[in-house]
Amino acid sequence: MAYTALRNRGSCAHQIALTSIKTDDLINKRWNWGERWTPFAGVRNKDAAILPRKVMGRYVMFHRIDPDICIAYSDDLQRWYDIKAIIGPRQGKWDCLKVGAAGPPIEISEGWLFIYHGVTFDRVYRLGVLLLDKDDPERILYRSERPILEPTIDYERLRNVSNVVFSCGAVLMDDRLLIYYGGADTVVCVATYEFSELMP
Numbered sequence: 685m686a687y688t689a690l691r692n693r694g695s696c697a698h699q700i701a702l703t704s705i706k707t708d709d710l711i712n713k714r715w716n717w718g719e720r721w722t723p724f725a726g727v728r729n730k731d732a733a734i735l736p737r738k739v740m741g742r743y744v745m746f747h748r749i750d751p752d753i754c755i756a757y758s759d760d761l762q763r764w765y766d767i768k769a770i771i772g773p774r775q776g777k778w779d780c781l782k783v784g785a786a787g788p789p790i791e792i793s794e795g796w797l798f799i800y801h802g803v804t805f806d807r808v809y810r811l812g813v814l815l816l817d818k819d820d821p822e823r824i825l826y827r828s829e830r831p832i833l834e835p836t837i838d839y840e841r842l843r844n845v846s847n848v849v850f851s852c853g854a855v856l857m858d859d860r861l862l863i864y865y866g867g868a869d870t871v872v873c874v875a876t877y878e879f880s881e882l883m884p
Contacts, residue, residue, distance in 0.1 A: 686732035686745070689722070700724060700732040700747055702761065723756075723764045731784035731801075734761075735821065736791065744821055746789070746798070751782035753800065755822055770822050771800070771814070778802055778810050778831050786811055786865075787853035791818070795825055797882070799854050799863060802831065809848040810834040811863065813882045826883050833863065833875050843868035 689701040704718040723745075731748040738744075743758040752769035773780050779802020789796035796816040803809050810831035817823035835847045851865040859879040867873050 686734055686747075688730050688732075689720075691726070697728055698730055699727055700729045702732075721762065723758075723762070724767075731786075733785040733788040735796070736788060739819065739821060746785045748782070748784040753783050753785060768822075771824065771827075773802070777829075778804060778808075778834070779812060781805050781807075786851040786863075789814075789816060789821075790854065790856050790861075792856070792879075794818075796821055797856070797861075799832075799851055801850060807847065808835065809850055811849055811851055811865070815883060828883075832877065832882060833865065835868070837867070839871050840867040840873075843870035845869035849873075 685703050687701055688698050691697045691699055699722050701720055701722050703720045705716060709716045729747055729749055733746050735744040743761055745756045745764060747754050751773050753771040754767055754769050756764040756767045758764045771783055773783055781803045783800055783802050786799040786801045789798035794815060795818045798814040798816055799811055800814055801809055801811055811833040812828040812831050814824060815826035817825055833849050835841045835849050840849055841847050845868055848868050849865050851863050854861055854863040861877045861879060861882065863875045865873050865875065
């Protein structure tokens with residue numbers, strides 16, 4: 685599991701942390717988490733997601749070093765290397781301030797379906813979609829010009845943190861994608877899409 689952790693008590697500086705749990709323990713709600721570690725200790729970093737399988741013999745992680753989505757590789761999930769920015773904000777678009785992962789990409793026949801979030805200068809969080817090459821996840825095959833989800837309903841716009849839809853995961857069931865997301869940091873929601881709605 686990849687998650688965001690504070691560097692120390694009372695600090696607002698965040699970094700990525702990793703841990704693991706046995707499947708049987710997770711299913712039976714025995715919270716026997718393994719060792720916790722920070723793969724980029726001391727680096728202000730957020731929004732990490734690891735591909736569910738190795739690509740070309742290596743683990744692949746997406747993470748955000750503001751304002752970009754970065755990629756990193758590992759042989760053992762402990763030491764990460766070849767870190768580089770691969771997706772950045774776009775001037776004048778809905779993702780013009782910063783971008784970040786919105787959960788692990790999902791493998792489909794065309795590549796890796798990657799939901800991401802984009803933020804504008806007025807701090808509105810929206811979701812978009814990327815399609816990454818299956819064998820070269822640094823290669824972007826498609827990026828949505830418009831968001832697929834944005835805050836429009838009161839519980840997404842007017843609560844603890846206004847104007848935020850923020851996802852940490854999605855599930856593909858047949859040809860339907862279920863995106864689980866937080867609305868205004870207050871409620872948990874799900875949005876459902878036919879696969880054909882997401883990409884041309």
